[in-house]
Structures are given as C-alpha cells and as structure tokens.
Amino acid sequence: MKNLLIIFLLLTLFSCGTNKYLTSSVQATEVENMNYFKPLSYIQYIKKGNKLERNDSLSNITQNKIDSILIKNKSQYRLSDKITIDNDTINAKIESEINYLAQIINRTKNLNDIKLTPTIDSIIQNNDQRFSLIIVAAGFRRRKGNYGGQVAKGAAIGILTLGMAVPTPIKSNLFLHGFIFDSKNHNVAFYKRVLPQEKSPTDPEIIKKQLNSLFEGYFYERK
Incomplete structure (x- = not known):
C-alpha cells in the first residue's frame, strides 16, 4: 500500500493543479485545537537518468523538519498534541487509508460524502x-552530477526535433498535502495540496513556506 501512495503522490506531483482548497460544510472558525498525526514523507532520489527511488534518509529528514515546524508554530496552525503511534501495522493502515482518501478526493474534486x-x-x-x-x-532530489547530463540530453532532443520537444529536467522538487479530519461528522473537513516548488525537499524555509501556503485563505488571509 505504501508503494501505491508513492505512485499516487508522484502522479499528482507532475500533474496540473491549483492552490485552491476543498472544505466540507464546517467553517474554518470551528477548527481549533487540532491533534496532529506524525507527518508522512515520500522523498525520491534520482541516481541515474530519471529513475526515481525512494530514499529513507531524505524522507526522514523532511518528515522531521515538518514535525519540528509544526511543533514550533502550534498556535499558527491551531494545533494541540501530536498523535504518536508505535505500531507498524496501524501505521501501515493509516498510510493505506490516506492513499484511499487522496485518490477519491483527486477523482471527485470535492469532499462531499467522503467518509x-x-x-x-x-x-x-x-x-x-x-x-x-x-x-x-x-x-525528489537528483544526485550531484545527474542534472547536467539530463540538461545535455534535453538539448540534444531539442535539436533533433527542431525545438518542438525539449524536456527540461528539474534538480529537485517538493510539495505538501494537508488533510483535516472531522471525528464529529466522520468526514474530511479540509484538503489542499500546494503546487510543487523546484527547491530542495529538505530545505526548512521551503517546507515552512509550503505549510503556510496550505492554510492561506482558510485560517488566515493570503499574504
């Protein structure tokens, strides 16, 4: 199931999207003192060509930095306590269920009747x-030296196709999904994914910027 979630996230990473959020009938003013789950992180590493491989080290770094930012900015994000689960089976079920919910939301483009x-x-x-x-x-992030080779290949393809097809490689990328769950109504109260940024997925400034972007227009006004 973890692999399915990675595949889904990567598909949405390269798909077109907007910065609009989806909500249930619950107003943002009702959402206070949220518990929060440990963040999930799926960071890929490109060693050769454009082949993506999940990298546990990069994933853990990004996960820990998100967690640290959430802890330091609890009032801004209306957070209370972290939900800690030390059971691999339950954590696997959570990932599987997140995958399921994300796919439904991506397909329907709304939160109506999503239990x-x-x-x-x-x-x-x-x-x-x-x-x-x-x-x-x-x-994802590329291995040092991989980017230049892919740029050269892209330029060569551009010449061969008279400029009609020039694939532009990206050094690195990051984007976040945010879900708010409502136990009273047993549904998803809020969902948003930010547009990907071509920045290092472990850069704390980029992570903080994307976290802020998740809730702009919902918890606070856009800057």
Missing part, C-alpha cells in the same frame, strides 16, 4: 479531539 476510513476515525475519536491534521510530503 473517514475506520482506522483514522477510530484514532482521532480515541484522542478526544474533534479535528486532527496530517501533512503528507512528496518530492
């Missing part, structure tokens, strides 16, 4: 909070 999945619903109810947040990160 919470059993594991997530049970966890947030057991933590005695109505709302809970989870952030999911996806992105």
